[in-house]
Amino acid sequence: MLDQLLNISNNFGVDTLLLLPVLIALEAVLSADNAIALAAIAQGLEGEALQRRALNFGLVIAFVLRVALIL
Numbered sequence: 001m002l003d004q005l006l007n008i009s010n011n012f013g014v015d016t017l018l019l020l021p022v023l024i025a026l027e028a029v030l031s032a033d034n035a036i037a038l039a040a041i042a043q044g045l046e047g048e049a050l051q052r053r054a055l056n057f058g059l060v061i062a063f064v065l066r067v068a069l070i071l
Contacts, residue, residue, distance in 0.1 A: 038058040
């Protein structure tokens with residue numbers, strides 16, 4: 001499996017180069033949506049420190065899940 005990942009010339013074709021901008025745009029939209037949802041949920045919490053902690057915790061969990069699901 002590692003040999004396949006390191007063999008870049010076979011992995012990148014025209015299809016990959018066309019699909020990459022679509023995936024980047026989709027990831028950006030989903031990240032913005034996630035941030036808006038987290039902000040709306042955290043807004044209901046009392047105290048600015050608790051809101052900030054909830055936002056940071058949510059963003060870290062979202063990032064970890066994205067990386068885990070990609071792998």
